[in-house]
Amino acid sequence: MASVAARDIKKQFAEVTAVNGVSLEARDGEFVVLLGPSGCGKTTLLRIIAGLEKQTSGDILIGGHVVNDLPPRARGIAMVFQSYGLYPHLTVWNNIAFPLKTQGTARNEIKRKVEWSARLLGIERLLQRKPRQLSGGERQRVALARALVREPTVFLLDEPLSNLDAKLRASARSEIKQFQLTVKTATIYVTHDQVEAMGMGDRIAVMDHGIVKQIGSPTEIYEHPADEYVATFLGTPPMNLVERDGGSLGFRPEAFLPKELLNGSALQEFNFRVDRMEYLGSERILYGDIEGRKAKREVTAKLPAHVALDGITAGAWHPFAVRQRELRYFDGEGRQTIKR
Amino acid sequence: MTAIAEFAPRARHRFLFDRAEVLGPLFIAPAILYVLLLVALPFLLAIYYSVSAFTIFDPSYKFVGLKNFFDVIESDIFRRTLANTFIFTIGAQIIGLLLGKFAAMLLMKEFPGRGIARALVVLPWAVPVSLAVLAWQWMFDSLYSVINWTLIAAGLVDATHPPQWLGQQDLAMLAVTVVHAWRLFPFGVVIFIAGFTSVPKDVLDAATVDGAGFWRRNYQIILPIIAPIVVIALIFGTVFTFTDLSVVYLLTKGGPINSTQVLGSLAFQVGILSGDVAHGAVICLFLFPFLLIGVIFMLRALRRREI
Numbered sequence: 001m002a003s004v005a006a007r008d009i010k011k012q013f014a015e016v017t018a019v020n021g022v023s024l025e026a027r028d029g030e031f032v033v034l035l036g037p038s039g040c041g042k043t044t045l046l047r048i049i050a051g052l053e054k055q056t057s058g059d060i061l062i063g064g065h066v067v068n069d070l071p072p073r074a075r076g077i078a079m080v081f082q083s084y085g086l087y088p089h090l091t092v093w094n095n096i097a098f099p100l101k102t103q104g105t106a107r108n109e110i111k112r113k114v115e116w117s118a119r120l121l122g123i124e125r126l127l128q129r130k131p132r133q134l135s136g137g138e139r140q141r142v143a144l145a146r147a148l149v150r151e152p153t154v155f156l157l158d159e160p161l162s163n164l165d166a167k168l169r170a171s172a173r174s175e176i177k178q179f180q181l182t183v184k185t186a187t188i189y190v191t192h193d194q195v196e197a198m199g200m201g202d203r204i205a206v207m208d209h210g211i212v213k214q215i216g217s218p219t220e221i222y223e224h225p226a227d228e229y230v231a232t233f234l235g236t237p238p239m240n241l242v243e244r245d246g247g248s249l250g251f252r253p254e255a256f257l258p259k260e261l262l263n264g265s266a267l268q269e270f271n272f273r274v275d276r277m278e279y280l281g282s283e284r285i286l287y288g289d290i291e292g293r294k295a296k297r298e299v300t301a302k303l304p305a306h307v308a309l310d311g312i313t314a315g316a317w318h319p320f321a322v323r324q325r326e327l328r329y330f331d332g333e334g335r336q337t338i339k340r
Numbered sequence: 341m342t343a344i345a346e347f348a349p350r351a352r353h354r355f356l357f358d359r360a361e362v363l364g365p366l367f368i369a370p371a372i373l374y375v376l377l378l379v380a381l382p383f384l385l386a387i388y389y390s391v392s393a394f395t396i397f398d399p400s401y402k403f404v405g406l407k408n409f410f411d412v413i414e415s416d417i418f419r420r421t422l423a424n425t426f427i428f429t430i431g432a433q434i435i436g437l438l439l440g441k442f443a444a445m446l447l448m449k450e451f452p453g454r455g456i457a458r459a460l461v462v463l464p465w466a467v468p469v470s471l472a473v474l475a476w477q478w479m480f481d482s483l484y485s486v487i488n489w490t491l492i493a494a495g496l497v498d499a500t501h502p503p504q505w506l507g508q509q510d511l512a513m514l515a516v517t518v519v520h521a522w523r524l525f526p527f528g529v530v531i532f533i534a535g536f537t538s539v540p541k542d543v544l545d546a547a548t549v550d551g552a553g554f555w556r557r558n559y560q561i562i563l564p565i566i567a568p569i570v571v572i573a574l575i576f577g578t579v580f581t582f583t584d585l586s587v588v589y590l591l592t593k594g595g596p597i598n599s600t601q602v603l604g605s606l607a608f609q610v611g612i613l614s615g616d617v618a619h620g621a622v623i624c625l626f627l628f629p630f631l632l633i634g635v636i637f638m639l640r641a642l643r644r645r646e647i
Binding site: 050084 | 540543546550551553561564
């Protein structure tokens with residue numbers, strides 16, 4: 001059991017700076033999610049931590065020791081790849097046993113551990129199959145079992161759910177989270193999917209163009225985004241941003257409601273013209289414009305579907321409001337500031 | 341009212357190209373004709389020649405049973421040739437494919453001038469065999485051999501008794517095998533590069549993270565994954581070599597004293613040059629059953645391995 005840390009990691013490919021000074025730590029037993037759009041450097045960072053790529057500068061620490069010069073096999077890590085990287089010519093049993101065989105583990109010990117990890121992932125009945133005979137979800141479990149079997153100090157997962165269909169992804173998400181809580185190993189999980197990040201991470205590191213924009217718990221990231229980038233990367237629809245003196249004003253669509261639904265004082269009122277509505281079953285998304293303020297993109301309001309839309313019609317202005325405490329202020333550079 | 345498009349009857353002949361039952365046989369006919377006329381017919385003819393007394397001086401189709409086969413088996417030259425063929429084939433496969441694998445591994449690495457290096461490696465394929473053998477002949481020459489010059493300069497051989505590459509029986513056998521391996525080498529390189537490229541990167545990364553070093557990655561992961569493609573190369577190379585005479589014929593003409601004779605060159609000498617078609621056919625056909633069994637065996641192994 002140990003923590004893993006990156007200190008000021010930089011990675012320069014010929015012309016491109018993939019990672020530009022990232023510091024990050026996953027403490028013992030912690031589940032850290034690296035979240036960002038494709039090409040933001042998150043997978044490169046993960047590969048550097050694994051030892052599959054060599055950083056241009058900076059240190060990787062595992063359990064407090066600098067492991068910069070250790071090959072992947074000596075780092076005590078296990079990694080699950082996007083397309084799983086199962087060995088196609090080996091049975092599931094041999095796939096899971098492979099990391100143990102490379103360590104020269106005794107035969108009866110291999111048997112015990114393979115069976116233990118297969119049981120934990122519920123794949124005992126698949127042990128004699130070849131990877132091509134497995135479904136996507138089963139392959140993913142085999143990859144997890146193979147990662148688990150070495151009892152690594154750190155788990156690295158690179159978008160392990162992206163090859164699954166939407167329904168399977170939801171159940172696999174909670175399974176991975178449950179699994180990590182059981183084994184209590186420091187985990188770094190790379191994804192571009194904010195739902196995965198919010199649902200699984202103890203902490204989330206939001207990355208963009210090779211730098212970490214913000215690290216924090218899902219609540220911190222969502223409620224107090226460090227800048228406009230984080231504010232608009234998370235949330236569907238993203239945070240509304242409207243102009244104000246010397247910066248912008250942000251509020252979440254679900255905080256932006258018809259005035260009559262909000263009681264009490266300390267409200268910031270806006271006149272909102274609804275252009276179109278989307279009914280999504282549990283909620284309605286209203287798209288439109290705010291009177292007298294320029295918005296960076298179309299302003300949205302998210303209303304629970306059970307709220308009656310009395311008097312709100314497309315094209316007409318309607319008084320909407322946000323509670324003062326739900327407002328976020330950003331300065332001219334897009335960083336969040338204290339009010340004014 | 342809605343209008344439904346009607347078929348124009350006069351355009352019916354156009355639908356000929358939509359009729360799979362007409363087009364299918366039409367398109368496959370050339371391939372079948374080719375196999376029948378240029379493979380099956382000569383093969384059957386060879387079988388018949390082998391049990392006849394056919395020579396170009398006496399073109400009779402008189403049936404003589406297996407007499408020709410017994411004649412051939414009893415001949416010392418033939419037995420030597422048979423052994424040579426196995427040495428030649430197996431030796432050339434091992435040298436060619438093994439060197440091909442290592443060259444492919446080097447050529448997978450990124451380095452300046454890799455494109456040129458890859459092109460140069462494939463060159464032996466593009467050079468006509470007769471031209472290439474001329475160069476080899478010079479390298480193996482008794483007086484001007486560049487190989488001997490190098491060995492003498494390095495002090496490895498005695499300058500007064502340099503090896504006669506094409507004059508000594510064992511060395512001549514080695515020489516023809518090496519030259520044939522040199523011809524197979526580009527094929528080996530291409531096959532292994534194709535194989536290496538087909539191994540998914542995730543699988544290699546997983547093996548690295550799982551603690552597999554260079555050797556384990558190569559022999560427990562990469563080689564089993566590319567085995568099907570390598571087996572195909574092996575089948576192709578084996579059959580190609582068993583039936584090939586060009587290097588032997590051009591470099592040594594089977595000499596000295598028939599010591600480098602292989603089945604192809606012996607069959608050519610007996611059947612064509614000496615005109616004894618019947619015995620030539622026997623020599624040609626001799627290995628057919630073995631080749632057939634070998635190919636079936638390798639193809640079956642391939643199917644079991646399929647991943």
